[in-house]
Structure formats: structure tokens, C-alpha cells
Amino acid sequence: MTWTVDEQLALSATDAVAAIQSGGLKATDYVATLLARAASLGTLNALTVIDLDGALAAGRRIDALPAAARAQLPLAGLPIVVKDNINTVGLQTSAGTPALEGFVPNTNAPSVQRLIDAGAIILGKANMHELAFGITSTNLATHARPVRNPYDPALIPGGSSGGTAVAIAARIAPAGLGTDTGGSTRIPAALTGTAGFRPSVGNGGGERRYHDPDAVVPISHTRDTVGPMARSVADIALLDGVITGAGPLPAVALNGLRIGLPAPLWDGLERQVEDVARAALKRLEAAGVVFVPVAMSELNHLNGMVSGPIAIHEARGDVNAWLAANQAPVQSVGELAARIASPDVRAIYDAVLAGSLDSHYEAALNHWRPLLQAYIAATFADERLDALLFPTTRLAAVPIDEINGSSTVSIDGAPPVDTMEAFLRNTDPASTSGIPGLSLPAGMSAYGLPVGLELDGPLGSDRRLLAIGVAFEQLLGALPPPVL
Template identity: 30%
Template sequence: MRLNNLIVLRYLDITEDPTFMPVVADERKKCGHVTSVLHQLVEASPHSASTAFRFKGIPDYLNCYRSGKVTPLQVAENIIAALDAEKSNPRLRAIVQSSREEIIKMAKASTDRYRNRKPLSLLDGIPVCLKEEIKVVPYHHRSGTQYLDTKPETEDATVTRKLREAGAVIIGVSNMHELGTGTTGCNPNRYHGTARNPYNPQHFTGGSSSGSAAAVASGLCPLAIGTDGGGSVRIPASFCGIVGLKGTFGRISCSGCHPLSYSTVSLGPLCTSVTDAAIAYSILAGPDTLYPYGLSQPELFLSEVLTPDLKGLKLGIDWTFFKACDVEIESVCRKAVKFLEAFGASVVNVSLPEMEEVRAAHVICILGEMRDFLQPDFNNHFQEMNLETRLNLALASQFTALDYIKANRQRSRTMAFLQNMFKSVDCFLTPGTACPAPRIQASDLQTGCSDVQTTLRTMRYMQLANLTGIPALVVPVGYTGSGLPISLQIMAKWWDEALLLQIGLKLEQFLDKTAKPAIYYDILE
């Protein structure tokens, strides 16, 4: 705790009342026009005949289904063949549970709907996987462990139900860092193994939504759902060169997920493009009576997403914070910022205060809440946990009630800072991660990986959004000299995901050429 400065808050006099749940009211009344905007985004998606590689996204699947070139059933059979190949020669370890019968059943129903020209939504027939932390019938709800839920699940999470109602084809549940307690995706237990980065299988995917990112970046599906308590959607999306969205706290229901950390976690999509993120977000977001923290959320609105430029937008950047990353990442991200300025946006220098205190407060909140929820597991399944999980939960055992209260006082303070700063800027920009995907060492696959300094660098730009509940989006903007992906992150005020999507649509034009991952399945071929 001393070496990692987790005691810093003990010596500070923070007088703000604690905020234990970062729920922010919003009284704005905006006309949504969500459906028409989404259809315009789909129609505007690139369909070039160029031989250059690009990820196949939701619009590509829809074009094939609508034209009859490919059916959801044919897609399902291609995916099953790829999953079978993965079982006999595990290269990715992205999907850890799947059922041929379930996939075929959903795909047949979708094929019939397209034949009758009655698709349920823009996700009808779209292959999707969900992180193992989320309940999906009939799979085991293990959250990356080898001891949880020995019986198949009998009830879907809210997001799973919404995907089924939208007609999506759920191809299985995806791998994850055990209990979400790390950022690499390293999981050496017997059921899971460590997911591999499709761009370089000798490197981590990032965690904890490791399999979700690997599945999308490898082409197994254009959309996956993850959870993000400390960057667990955005880190793997950044490391695997895809788009990742963490919604405002409460925007997407967490009902049916293991409540590992109830005040920092948001659900979100990992996908091939900002358009795909907009489609998934519009279907998954909204109030849920089973999840009280999102009941008072404002109406969804996307009408501003389609603006041709970014004139009038003020992009806040704390350059000292921005530069706290690898030189190669800083250089690429600076160029991406310049690209956004060419659309008419202006950069405003800001100072994000007390980021060290924010870091400590976030760690105390997320690990303290995990330790509380996992008390029975810690007592009864300690020897079945990975070593890194044991270490992190043992560390959290040292937090006191005073530490937790002080961390939530810091949360109140930081949320007040942001509310004031959003009066002068529309969003904040940072790199996605401070380093590229770390290399996997041979011992990691046997005993796990616990590298505190790499963890801190990986999470550096993530924790502000998790502690305060603001939404954040990562978009790929380039590659390192060794071919590993680099991303830029956009953070906006509470409930303003539309602004993230608006800027993200422009930002993804910055990347002239998408590099093809070393492991890639072209499911539509």
C-alpha cells in the first residue's frame, strides 16, 4: 500500500460529503430521432470494393442479409467452424463457452425473419458474444473462475434479454480476467487460459474483457459486450485496435452481472466501428426496474451525431497528463488531435486536478467493493483463485472503513471539479492507454501475471471516468513500430454519449489504413 501510494488520502483533509454512487441527474429534454440517425449511419458506412483490409461491421452483415448474398444461418455455420477450429488448436481463447444448438436455433429464426422481410432491429442476425461476468442462458456464470456456478444459468441478464429481443445471434460467452481483478487478461486456470491478442498472439489482449476484444478483433463477431470498472472495456479495445464505449454510470443496466464493484462498473460494447457502437448503445441503454441507478436517466438522443464538422466544440486537454505515456503513443495521439482540429474543433488547455488522489480513490473503491462482495469466496475458495486475485483481495483486506469513506469524499470532490470544467470544455482527450499491449511471458501462462507498474500505466487514463461515472470512448488511431494498436480516448459529461459518438465518427477517419490482425476470420466470405 505504501509503495503504490494507496495511503495518500489518509493524510488529506477532504471535507466534501462522500458520494457512494456517482449518479448525476439530468433534466435535459432532447428529441431523440435515434432510429433515423442509426439508419443514416448504416447507409453512410463505407462499402468500397477496395482490396485494402477493413473490419467487417454490422452494416456489412446487414447488407449481406438484406441482399440475400449470405444468410444468418450461413454466418452461424462459418462461426461454428471457426470455433471448432479454435477448440482443436486454441490460438485465441476468446470464446470459453458456446453451444452449436443455441447458435443454430437463433440463426435459423433470424434467417426466417429476413426471408419474410421482418427483421427485429439493426442487430437481427448479428453475431455477438458476452463477457462471462454477464448471465447468459444456458451457460455457466463463472466470471473467469473455475469454482463459480457449477450449474448452467437459467435466467438472462437484462442486456442479454435485450440482445435476444433484438434478434442478435449469441455465439457464446467470452473469456475474462478472473473476477475482473486485473488489466492484462491473463487467466491461467483450467477452464479459461489466457486470451491472445489477434494482432500479436504473444501479447496480452488487455482486461478484464479480454475475450470480448479478441473475438471482435479476430472477426469472430462484430460486437461483444463487456463490463468496465477500471477500463475493462476500453483497455482491451485499445490493445486490440477496436472501438470501446463505457457508458455513463447507470446508462446500461448491470442487472444479471456479478456485482463485483457496484459503484464503478458500467457495461459497454466493444466493436469494429463507432457506427456499430452507436447501434449497440441505442439498443442496450435505457431504464431497467431491476437496476435502480439508471431509472432517472434522460432520454437517448443521437441527433447531433451526424453533424458534418466539429465547429464550436472545445476539446479539453491536460498536456502534462496527456504526455504521461510512451513517446510513440504521444506522437500518434497528438496527430489525431490535430486531425480533429481540422474539423473546426478547438483545443483548450485544462488542468485535471488531483489525479494521484483520483487514482488512489478509485483503487480503494473498486477493490474494496470487490473484497466485500467476494467475502464468501475469499474464505471458501481462496486456494482455487489465481495468485493475482488472491493478492489483490488480500491487499483490499487492508483498507479500512475510513479509507473507503475518504475515497468517496474524493469522488465528490472530483465530480464537482468536472461539473465546473464542463462549463468551459465539451470533452477531455487523452491517449487510450499509456503503453501498448504487454508481451506475455512464459511463466504468465502457468502462474499468472502481477506487474503493478504495467497495471498502473495501463489504467492511467481510465480511472477518472470510472470513479466519477462519466462516459468514455476509445477509438484506434494508429500502431506502434512493432504493429501494436494505439487509441485515443474521449470523455464527456454525464449522459452525453452522443457527443462521444459525434467526435468518434470523425476521429476514426484519421486512420488511413487498418492493419489486418495476425489471426483473423472472415466470417462473411
């Protein structure tokens, strides 16, 4: 079979693997098509590094395998992008910051290695908000530059995993890896019409679904995790299964699902977001989903007592540990911070270095976080909920701020609020409590911008949550691709 360029660009990750496994599509042809796409869309700044020679060589190795061996690879020839703060052998891991530009680790992150072992091919490293400390991906480092939303290049794509999301939305790659501390896979997924997953973290150890110690330029060991991103939840489930060794998704029917609607996360939405989200609810309700309003009046307060103190306190020690473990070109967080290019990130690192929230850390970690976790777990149990559902972000994509990286936004003419706080409000509780969260496309707004819905599940319910997401996306459908 001869595949046209448009047919190749439209392939889902699952369909691409099937085509390569069967021999109907050559991995080298597919890789070459996507590399050409990446080169033609360079102004989106989705990638910081393109591995032209390495990706083509990997494609040739896949094509040279005997048919039976190729068919056994779960990700045979699947091109992916990897966020630039995740360790990759032979490829830069700079976290989008000048002090680490050109730094190449000696090992792959375990999640990356599992995908490679299954046949995945890394096309390149994905751009991001500098040091992952932001939600716009407006990176002002010269080797990174602001990432642009393919639906409107004047707008942010969300962050911090904005480059991964843009590469996927723009058909540069069918899937990839991001990281998520407060919403960094889910926010860019929502703003680019793609899907993003934050797996369970819990309190670490056995509750942590993905294990990548010292293999990601960190913010917080309590909150950080790698997470897969793709154009569909089904493709995320494919990558999650490879990384964890999990079996097929459980069967889920829409009829009778009990889904909680937390009032604080439906309050104060931009009108264009609320209109799309409410329309999606009506379609799901018509299919038999039972929506249960839940007050959760203490959610935002409890989360606020946990979120900032943990991230700001842990960044200092965790970054120093990563620098030492990976023999990085700078040896301290102070050296790293001195060369930060983005003003919004520099301001955060000023707080990190000053230890401005250190006095709140122990209470946040050992008192407030357990209270938040218990509060959310009780909501699931008492209301017999399969998941919580709400708009991933309060507002759709906003204009890029190329001066500060991130400043303030106004929601439907209301007084300006901090951009990062506005976009993090709905995604942050899952992050701080350690439960799994999934963003999937809900529809397009009246202004032609993607809107996402987030599903949060109980701790450890990752595969069931993904199965619910697959059932939702089968009803709601995919969004039209950006016109590029």
C-alpha cells in the first residue's frame, strides 16, 4: 500500500503501529514524513532538538527486523517526542534553560527506555516552559523561544509541556512524553485539542505509577511525574500500558457511570469554555452518565495550603540532587538560576533560593496534604463516584506575553488575575493530592479554540480512568486539526 503524506499525518499512534507491524507502512517513510513536517513548522517552536539521523537510523532498524519480530513490538516504529527536561541518551536535556543548553545525559529515563525497548523512535526533544515552572510555554531562552499554539500562533499552547502538545496537535508526532507537577500535561492538552495524562503518584513508593528517579530535571519529588500525551485517550492508554506493563483496559459503559461535578471547579469559567463544557455534559447525560453535583467547598482552601509550599521548598534540594546525579555542567541551583532567561521563572527561583515558604513546608506536607487526600478520597467513597469531571482550564488559550513569559489575564472582562494561578486552579488538586488526572478534548469554542474536560479518579484507578476517557472520547469525538 502507498500512503500519502496526508494519510500518514492523520494516523493515530495505535494505527501507525499496526501499519508498521504489518509491513504496510515503512517506519523510515513515516519518520521521514514527520521530520519534514517538523522542519516545515519550525516557527511553532515545538522542538528544541530534531534527531534527523538518529530517527532515520532507528526507522531502518525497525524495517530490517523479520516480520514476526516487528509484529511483537508493541510500539514498532512509533515516532514520539520527549519533553526537554526528561533524560535522553545522545540528545540534549536542557529543561529549556540556558545553563543546561547542550547538556546530554548518560542514561535514558526509565519511562523513555521502556518506550524505546518497545520499538518507539525519538524524533526530538520538545520545547517547554523554562525549568517547567510555568503554564504558558513562553520560553524566552534563545535556544528555546516561545512555543506557539497551532490553532492560533499568537496564543499560548499551555505548559509546561507545551512543545509536546504542539508537536502532537500539529501532526509532527502522534504521541509523546511530558511531565506534570501542577497541570503540565493536562493544561497544554486542553489548549491544543489533544489528550494529556497525569498518572497516580500518591505518597511515592508503591503508589507511584511511573518511576523516573533522578531522570527528570525536577521541581518537586512529591509532585512531579512523567505523563504520556497523544491525540486520543486510546493512544495514551497504549503508552501507559507499555511503561507500566499493564494489561488491556477494563470494559466501561457510559450508562450508569457516576461522575461528580465539583462546584469550585465549575465556578468562574470563561463563557466560551463553559458553553462547550455544558454542551458536552448534555451529550454524556443523554448516553446515560449520571452526574452528581458535589460541593467540595474546602477543596481550593486545602489545596492552597499544600501546593506552593511543597513546590517552592522542594525545588532547591531536588534540583541540586539532579545536577549532582547527572554530572551537569552547573553544580548548584544558584548557578542554574543565575542564567534563567524568562522573568516569570526568575521571580519564582528568587523565592526558591530565598526559602520564602520553607517555614510552611512541614505543615503542608504532613498536615494539610493528608487532609486534602482524605477529603478527596471521602468524596469518591461517600458519593460512590467513578470520577470527578470539570473543565481542565477556566479559560481557553490567551495571547503570548513575550516580555514576561506570564503575567495576568482577564476572564470575560473581570479584573486581571495571575495567569498561572488562573490556569492551574482546576488541575492543581489532583497534582497536590497525587491522584490520576486526564484531560481530553470537549469541543471547539465559538471563537475556534479547543476546550478540554478533565477526569480525576481515585488513587490507583489509572486504567479504569483511561477506560472512562476512551468511552467519553468515543461519544464526544475528535477535534478538527489546526489549519497549518
